[in-house]
Amino acid sequence: xxxxxxxxxxxxxxxxxxxxxxxxxxxxxxxxxxxxxxxxxxxxxxxxxxxxxxxxxxxxxxxxxxxxxxxxxxxxxxxxxxxxxxxxxxxxxxxxxxxxxxxxxxxxxxxxxxxxxxxxxxxxxxxxxxxxxxxxxxxxxxxxxxxxxxxxxxxxxxxxxxxxxxxxxxxxxxxxxxxxxxxxxxxxxxxxxxxxxxxxxxxxxxxxxxxxxxxxxxxxxxxxxxxxxxxxxxxxxxxxxxxxxxxxxxxxxxxxxxxxxxxxxxxxxxxxxxxxxxxxxxxxxxxxxxxxxxxxxxxxxxxxxxxxxxxxxxxxxxxxxxxxxxxxxxxxxxxxxxxxxxxxxxxxxxxxxxxxxxxxxxxxxxxxxxxxx
Numbered sequence: 001x002x003x004x005x006x007x008x009x010x011x012x013x014x015x016x017x018x019x020x021x022x023x024x025x026x027x028x029x030x031x032x033x034x035x036x037x038x039x040x041x042x043x044x045x046x047x048x049x050x051x052x053x054x055x056x057x058x059x060x061x062x063x064x065x066x067x068x069x070x071x072x073x074x075x076x077x078x079x080x081x082x083x084x085x086x087x088x089x090x091x092x093x094x095x096x097x098x099x100x101x102x103x104x105x106x107x108x109x110x111x112x113x114x115x116x117x118x119x120x121x122x123x124x125x126x127x128x129x130x131x132x133x134x135x136x137x138x139x140x141x142x143x144x145x146x147x148x149x150x151x152x153x154x155x156x157x158x159x160x161x162x163x164x165x166x167x168x169x170x171x172x173x174x175x176x177x178x179x180x181x182x183x184x185x186x187x188x189x190x191x192x193x194x195x196x197x198x199x200x201x202x203x204x205x206x207x208x209x210x211x212x213x214x215x216x217x218x219x220x221x222x223x224x225x226x227x228x229x230x231x232x233x234x235x236x237x238x239x240x241x242x243x244x245x246x247x248x249x250x251x252x253x254x255x256x257x258x259x260x261x262x263x264x265x266x267x268x269x270x271x272x273x274x275x276x277x278x279x280x281x282x283x284x285x286x287x288x289x290x291x292x293x294x295x296x297x298x299x300x301x302x303x304x305x306x307x308x309x310x311x312x313x314x315x316x317x318x319x320x321x322x323x324x325x326x327x328x329x330x331x332x333x334x335x336x337x338x339x340x341x342x343x344x345x346x347x348x349x350x351x352x353x354x355x356x357x358x359x360x361x362x363x364x365x366x367x368x369x370x371x372x373x
Contacts, residue, residue: 004050016065016070016073018288019069019288019293028294028295033077044077044083049086051090052090052093067095067098071091071095075094091147091150092148106148120226120227121145123224123227124171124223125141128173128190128223129141132173137182139176140173140238142174146168146169151168169227169232171231171232172233172235172236173234173236175236176238178239183205186235191218195222196219197230200217202216214240215235216235217232218232284296284298285338287306287335287336287339288340290339297309301360302330302332302357302359306342307321308358308360308366309362312369314342316349316366318330318345318349320343321340321342323341348370350370352371354367
């Protein structure tokens, strides 16, 4: 695995910490990290590992900022890039930092189950194996205990109390032969042997989610005697499982590698989706204003481009800038990570020669309009 330099990790952390909390900033920051990692998943994984180890070494203020930015920006990228195990750990670590009261409240309520968590999972697993072995279906069974953050998210989304949730314990049955009909056979066997929760049933195989996700979902009660809450069970083929775990991005790479005549309709849709996403993702230099708002401009953009991006009046009066602690002239080409303060004159300085300096169409239009008069 490629190791990322400490300086690069620090720079990424600074982007998270320094960016002012503002709606537009979040969108630009998300674009920035998507651009950074879309072709370098190993670097993303390395950065998340570093964040997991280092976040508690930051000041209390920076811990909270990093945790909030992780949950809002990096955690969704984990889903997109298929980084699930580390996401589960970091989700809880960061949730504990951002919402300590809610974290402790859920944790206390769940202790009754946590004490015997693995025992309960083992008992349910054994019971499910006993029922399913008669089918002769080749399958894999995975049981897990949901994270505190994922439980909190469902509480907020469904406005439910912790102990009324249907999926504190979750199980996946993966049909290895990729036969969809076997998934429905497994579902029927489970419903015949246990008490299903009707309103929890979802058939995402017949009608997939908009992102292509496919699976059968059900909730079961009366699975073992010493568990008085339902369990969630997801049933899917191996192909569906790999798709859900590795995300659309992995399937996109797979679809790209296949010749067009060999692609399925679903694979072509995934390819079209990500090709458009790649086109829409903005490329360029990402930098900060003196107020810690984050901006993106075309590669090669100068101080003048930034000034005109803010306001035409500011652009016309720009004489220089301060980048970090360094004074620069209007020709300076902005670098990713720069923090820029524009220096202005009391009078307009706009000049036709400025058209030779700027990079963006917006700045060109503003200058051309100004020198007409």
